[in-house]
Amino acid sequence: MQYQKIGHTDIEISRIILGCGSFGGIGSAPEFFGQGENEEQSHEILDAAVRLGITTFDTADAYGGGRSETYIGNWLRKCDKIVRNNIVLSSKTYNPMFIGDSKGLSRERISEKIDGTLKRLGIKQLDMYLSHEMDVQITLEETLSCFNDLQINGKISAYGASNISCEQLEKSISICDNLNLHRYEWIQNSMSLLNYREAERILQICSKYGLGFTPYSPLAGGWLTGKYQRDVNYEPGSRMTLRPEPYENYVQHQNSIFDGLNSMKKISKERFGDISIAGLSLAWLLSDCRITGIVIGPRKPEHLKPIEEALNIHLNETDRIDLANLFPVL
Template identity: 85%
Template sequence: MQYQKIGHTDIEISRVILGCGCFGGIGSAPSLFNQGENEEQAHEILDAAVHLGITTFDTADAYGGGRSELYIGNWLKKCDEKVRNNIVLSSKTYNPIFVGDSKGLSKERISEKIDGTLQRLGTKQLDMYLSHEMDEETPLEETLSCFNELQKCGKIRAFGASNITCEELEKSISICNNLGLNRYEWVQNPTSLLNYREVEKMLQICSRYGLGFTPYSPLAGGWLTGKYQKGLNYELGSRMTLRPEPYEIYVKHQDSIYDGLNSMRKISKERFGNISIAGLSLAWLLSDSRITGIIIGPRKPEHLEPIREALNTRLNETDRIDLANLFPVL
């Protein structure tokens, strides 16, 4: 495993981060609460991740209606002190945790939700806290000031932003500079071989300001695993049957994507000893030094195998360019 400090902090994370969005539910959708992995299955995945060297867990208060955080907290209670002290916890807030709950990033709401997160995780201080979405109803100054207050009172060590645009990030930096506030230390947006071109500007901004970048959905909802076969129905329980909306653009360009995947298999066989296309996709992201760590959400312990492949694969610049050029500009 590789490890790296994030942003300007002293927080060292594993460059592969365990995404826990399917613990006790499928993401933040209330209609899918109690689906996904049950607690026993979640603990098996956590055990396997730690065995691989993963030290950083990514969750959110709304994942599974709080169940994801609770499962992680219960798992930590079973760990010996050495393991527990090595774990870096990252959570997010914005979405409703239960039907009828509020959403957003107001000072009042964040101040309330952080206490629930700390309680479920069984910790007095959260290492990393993120805004899960941007809140158009709340002034950014209010949100940033609240995160700073949480730092000062010791409830969080650092904060970042997920699903933020380049314009919003630049605005947040300007606000923090003007008000003398600590700023977002990293960005967490979807990034993979299929959409990397639209992420390039964000990576440049993060590099300019010394911010971290921890992309999620590095396998594009399963499209870069090869499990979706042309002309066949999607696998039951896959992202394309549970939450297809973020990936509908890939359906529109599926012929070009399938051609790219076939070429990718050929490159894998010729240059990398026939590793899986999932492993090669992850290796491509890890080969970019601007990426602090990638978030991967395995549904079973065996789904961690592509990570092993990626960590043992080195890509040169020619490899990176060749792989990127296999897919259409979306």
């Protein structure tokens, strides 16, 4: 495993971050609360991740309606002190935790939700806290000041933002400088071989200000694993059957994507000993030194295998360019 400090902090994370969005649900969607992995299955994935050297877990208060945080907290209580002390926890807030719950990033709501997160995880201080989405109904000044106060008061060690635009990030940095607030220390947006061009702009800003970057969906919802085939129905229980909306753009360009995947298999066999498409896709991200860590959301312990492949190969700049050029501009 590889490890790296994030932003300007002393927080050292594993470059593979375990995404826990399927623990007790399917992401933040209330209609799927209680589905996904149950607590026993979630603990098996956590155990397997730790054996691989993963120390950093990514969750959110709305994942499974609080179940994800609860499962992680219960798992931590079973661990010995050495394991617990090595774990870095990251959680997020914005989305409703139950039908009828509020959403957003007001000072009042964040202050309430962080207490619930700490209680469910069984900790006094959260290592990393993110806004899950940006709240256009609340001023950035209010949100940033609240996160800053949580850090000063010791409830969180550092904070960041997920699903933020370049304009919002630049404005947030300016506000923090003007008000003498702690800045975001890292950004967590979607990035993979299928949608890296938009993320590239954010990466450039992060590099400029020394911020970390921890992309999620590095396998594009399964499109970069080979699980979806041309002219074959989607596998029951897959993201494309449960929650296809985020991937509609891939469906529209599926022929070009499938052509790219076939070419990717040839490159893998010729240059890297025929490792999996998923492993090569992860290695492509890890080979970018600007990326602090990538968030992987396995549904089973065996889904961690591509991580081992990715950590054991090296991509040069020619490899990176050749792989990127296989797919359409999305």
